[in-house]
Amino acid sequence: MARRSDPDEQTARISEALWDVLATNGPQGLTLRAVAERAGCTTGLVLHRFPDKRALLLHARDLLHARTAEQTEAVETAAASPTAAVRAVLAQALSLTASTQQEARVWLGYLAASLGDDDLAERHRIGNTVFVERMHRLIGAARPDWDDAHVSTTAMALLALVEGFNVLGTADLVRYSPAVQMAALDRALEAFGLAVDGGDTVIAAS
Template identity: 55%
Template sequence: MARRRDLHGQQERLSAATWAVLAEQGLPGLTLRAVAERAGCTTGMVLHAFADKRALLVHAREVLHDRTGVRADAAASTAGTPLDALRAVLLQAASTSAEKREEARVWIGFLAAALADPALAELHQRYNRSFVDRIGRLVAAVRPDWGRAACATAATTLVALVEGLNALAAVDPDTYGEPAQRSAIEAALARLNAG
């Protein structure tokens, strides 16, 4: 029993190290050695928990998906109107803080790796489609007069807006900081609500 707890603790430490390396150094810096150094352990310990770099990336993407899902659930559950819920979920997904910009850098690193790896691309598509579906349900609640196709188009547009802002803010937080992101999201929501 103690060995399982140790393994769980090691995985948590390695998970945090993987996240930090990917956020700080990007995909080129994500190596087993860099994760081991960050976690204060050997590369053998890293390999005991994660078979290879792909496993590190998958784990980072799963952590990101879980984190953002919990925040989206909380944001939607505390909002008043359907429009408020949509706004809250979009804003929680936007990189409006240092922590969220770090998440955006992890997302970008994973996306870059997914371009050349079909298994990583499939995982990215699954998680992204889950987000688009969530936004689509919220759009349908805001615009019950719209058909399925219109709601789907609005959802993909809103997700593209937020993810584009996240990518741009990861390298240019001065131009794409919180005020710019909020303004862009509010403008999109105003068009959605008026249309």
């Protein structure tokens, strides 16, 4: 008797294939057929779960949010101090490893696809808001002496630095290498008064 297919296993295979196709080929190469071929299943099976390219893209954004949220929560929890948490969370968001470089490519591919689609853009804004609010909370904890406007401006500046490296690094990881990214992040943290010394204390900005 033939073994019945496991719907959860099929969905997991399709999700992994979707992730790989978007990271490798970008939104222009994301098709039902490409995902089916990468997953080793029929186009009909993919179509049964994701009726069109928009559904594939929305699922990819949800996967990205879930992956990065889990990783970010882990590094924040492990941090020894509020300032260490700020650095760890921002570093986790940079393109420093093969995994995070792939995440950056998925993020950038989704963002490119969302330029002409309000529904995709709204999903992106929702995910980005979660990260903005996390950084606002972490910086506020690291610098309770700052008012809300100062915290907010600093959070936005640091997030712009990180996301800028993610965009630039997808095309040129030689110039924007992991070492360059971390050096720039640490210099920015120092300039903003959020650097961490050996005793996990804040180093005042010069």
